[in-house]
Amino acid sequence: MQTTSAADIEAVLDESGPDYEEFRYEPATGGTRADVYLVTLVYRGNEYEVVVKFKPAGDDRFAVEPKLHDYVADRTDLPIPRILVFKQEPERNVPPYFVTERVRGDNLADQYGAMDQALWERVIEQVGRIMGDLHSEIAFEAFGRLMLYDDRITIENWRGNWQEYFADLTESHIDRLSETPFEGVESRAREAFEDTVQLVPEDGMPRLVHDDMQPTNLLCMLDEPEPITAVLDWQDTLAAHRDYQVAQSEFLYIDSTFDDPTVRETLREKLYEGYREHHEFEPDERYEQCKPIYQLSTLLWRMTGFDDAFAEDDLGRARAEFQYRQQFDRLLAELPR
Numbered sequence: 001m002q003t004t005s006a007a008d009i010e011a012v013l014d015e016s017g018p019d020y021e022e023f024r025y026e027p028a029t030g031g032t033r034a035d036v037y038l039v040t041l042v043y044r045g046n047e048y049e050v051v052v053k054f055k056p057a058g059d060d061r062f063a064v065e066p067k068l069h070d071y072v073a074d075r076t077d078l079p080i081p082r083i084l085v086f087k088q089e090p091e092r093n094v095p096p097y098f099v100t101e102r103v104r105g106d107n108l109a110d111q112y113g114a115m116d117q118a119l120w121e122r123v124i125e126q127v128g129r130i131m132g133d134l135h136s137e138i139a140f141e142a143f144g145r146l147m148l149y150d151d152r153i154t155i156e157n158w159r160g161n162w163q164e165y166f167a168d169l170t171e172s173h174i175d176r177l178s179e180t181p182f183e184g185v186e187s188r189a190r191e192a193f194e195d196t197v198q199l200v201p202e203d204g205m206p207r208l209v210h211d212d213m214q215p216t217n218l219l220c221m222l223d224e225p226e227p228i229t230a231v232l233d234w235q236d237t238l239a240a241h242r243d244y245q246v247a248q249s250e251f252l253y254i255d256s257t258f259d260d261p262t263v264r265e266t267l268r269e270k271l272y273e274g275y276r277e278h279h280e281f282e283p284d285e286r287y288e289q290c291k292p293i294y295q296l297s298t299l300l301w302r303m304t305g306f307d308d309a310f311a312e313d314d315l316g317r318a319r320a321e322f323q324y325r326q327q328f329d330r331l332l333a334e335l336p337r
Contacts, residue, residue: 009039011092012052016085016099019043025052029107035095038102049102050084055095061235063088064148066098068234071153072208076133079103079230105219105229112215117263119222121270124253126228127218128274131245136279138208140239146208155239162241163202166297169238170197173300181321182303185328189300196293196335201286206239213245214252214302243287246275247294255295256327292334299327 009025020041028036028051035054040047055062066086073080081100088096108123115123142158143165159165170193177186212233219230254267275281283291302309303324310317 008054008094009037009052011090011094012087012097012099013039013041015090015092016087017041017050018048020048029110051081051100051102052097053100054097057095059235061145061147062096064146064153064237065233065235067148067151067153068146068237069100072134072138072234075137078130078133079226079228080234081230081232103219103230105221108215108218108220108228111220111222112257114222117266119227120267122225123220123227124267125270125274126226127213127249127253128271129277130213130228130231130274131242131249132275132278132281134210135207135242135245140206140208143206143239143241146237146239158239161202162204162206163197163200166200166241166244167193167197170297170300173297173304176304177300180303180306182306182324182328185303185325188332189296189328192332192335193293193296199336200290200293201241204241204243207242207245209238209240209242209245210234210236211238211240211245211248212236213249242279242281243290244294244297246271246281247287247291248298250291251295251298256299256323289336292331292336296328296331296335299324299331303328 006025009023013020013023018041020043022042023039025037025039028038035056037052039050039052041050042048053065063086066083069080069083072078073082081103084099084101086098090096140155142155142160143162144155144158147154147156159168171190174186174189174193177183177189210231212235213231217231217233218228219232220227221229249271250268254264254271258264258267272281272283306321306324310320
């Protein structure tokens, strides 16, 4: 991550912002990989808040995220911040950036301690509605990662076969395990995946899938009827099979968080209920067969980002590593034979 100074924020505000008398800023917290800053402007005694996000070094997909914000907001009811400014080629000596409105709320992962069963049910039902809305309104002609070309959303290295694309995606996660504390599970992961990936369907309608919709990328106000106030970080977005994201969400919000099987089933039904408000869904035999395969892929992706998520002196690092290894063993045991 590059180092951003007050001068960089000031350059953005002078180039693209409204008049202001003073400003202050702080780094955002959560799952983002880019430089993101919460900025407060003071004008005539009133405070106004925006978010500034700079392009990370080496990111060739940065421009697709601000485009997707408006694209999704225009086609769905998803809570997504509107883009105020996007500069691919700033006049000032700063990286490309965009500015969004500031949405109230804290990331969901930081609020786990304040949540009871009823709150979890409301949040997870809304997660289902968000996915259902996204999948019912936006579809593509092929599978792949979204890019921007001539200011249009396109698919990079598209595939007409979902199984082939999913295999490439998961194998890229496995290849990156050698750079993580989980290097030792690489061969087991590869063998298990190669033995089961043929069960994943080859066809299906490619839907818009936010491939990083983990709790750190949801802003929430828990006292609101609709707790989720924003879905953030759209840089990892795919045209993918809808079952992949449903299974992924079951893992991220339910199976990796709760041990009680009764609680898991209750929350699973809430997720499905929310999804069905916009899109038909029945967890049939094929879905149940593929679910642990999709969830294994999701866990492998989380493993590749482990060092970024947990600093070396983080007290939760050892516990998280143990949990990831437990989840890995459980998912391997649940794979269809």
